[in-house]
Amino acid sequence: MKIGLFFGSFNPIHVGHLIIANTMANCTDLEQVWFVVSPQNPFKKNKSLLHEFDRLTMVEKAIADNFKLKASDIEFSMPKPSYTIDTLTKLSERYPQHDFKLIMGEDNLVQFENWKNYDKILEYYELYVYPRPNTAEHNFKNHPKVKFIEAPLLDISATFIRNSIKAGKPIRYMVSDEVDEYIRWKKFYL
Ligand SMILES: Nc1ncnc2c1ncn2[C@@H]1O[C@H](COP(=O)(O)OP(=O)(O)OP(=O)(O)O)[C@@H](O)[C@H]1O
Numbered sequence: 001m002k003i004g005l006f007f008g009s010f011n012p013i014h015v016g017h018l019i020i021a022n023t024m025a026n027c028t029d030l031e032q033v034w035f036v037v038s039p040q041n042p043f044k045k046n047k048s049l050l051h052e053f054d055r056l057t058m059v060e061k062a063i064a065d066n067f068k069l070k071a072s073d074i075e076f077s078m079p080k081p082s083y084t085i086d087t088l089t090k091l092s093e094r095y096p097q098h099d100f101k102l103i104m105g106e107d108n109l110v111q112f113e114n115w116k117n118y119d120k121i122l123e124y125y126e127l128y129v130y131p132r133p134n135t136a137e138h139n140f141k142n143h144p145k146v147k148f149i150e151a152p153l154l155d156i157s158a159t160f161i162r163n164s165i166k167a168g169k170p171i172r173y174m175v176s177d178e179v180d181e182y183i184r185w186k187k188f189y190l
């Protein structure tokens, strides 16, 4: 099966992530999308990063009604920070029957040359890239292994959502109802 792996912190998962995953699962040759929740992005230091189990719970709540979307906790038992090449290798070994592709927002391409073994990632995996507003220049516009998906720009981020919560503003419709309720119940990001 052709499966898109969508790696992220998902702190929290928002409507942008859901639109990206659903677009990839329904408008490309991908049959499923797996959200791979990363305990620790090697490039991010964020005080308000929730525990990975809480972020995974929110992902599971957000995608529960979509049979093409799944969540993976594979990085929870791997060394931190979470290096994508190591996880890709592990998943390919564990599921040799699947053909994995890597999904990311275009902003990730700007720093992609600094990722661990990025050239190996490109050698073995195709990238499916969703456009993101205000993305800086990068060197992958015409790379044969990088496929740009034409889809609406989504000007939303987890940072904006966390800041809204801190400021007492509603995040309804920016996250799924289940995630909104869960965040309020657990008093996250206050
Ligand atoms: N609005 C968006 N448009 C395109 N890609 C996005 C968008 N939001 C997130 N992504 C992509 O989703 C993946 C996971 O992103 P992440 O969980 O860091 O969300 P984020 O909104 O960028 O979070 P933060 O604001 O905390 O940095 C990354 O590949 C990122 O590029």
Ligand SMILES: O=C(O)c1ccc[n+]([C@@H]2O[C@H](COP(=O)([O-])O)[C@@H](O)[C@H]2O)c1
Binding pocket: 007, 008, 009, 010, 037, 038, 040, 041, 042, 043, 044, 082, 083, 084, 085, 108, 114, 115, 116
């Ligand atoms: O492998 C790397 O070197 C690497 C460098 C930066 C980011 N990543 C991964 O990219 C994913 C996107 O991160 P984030 O925090 O923007 O959601 C997340 O899974 C990180 O672990 C991976």
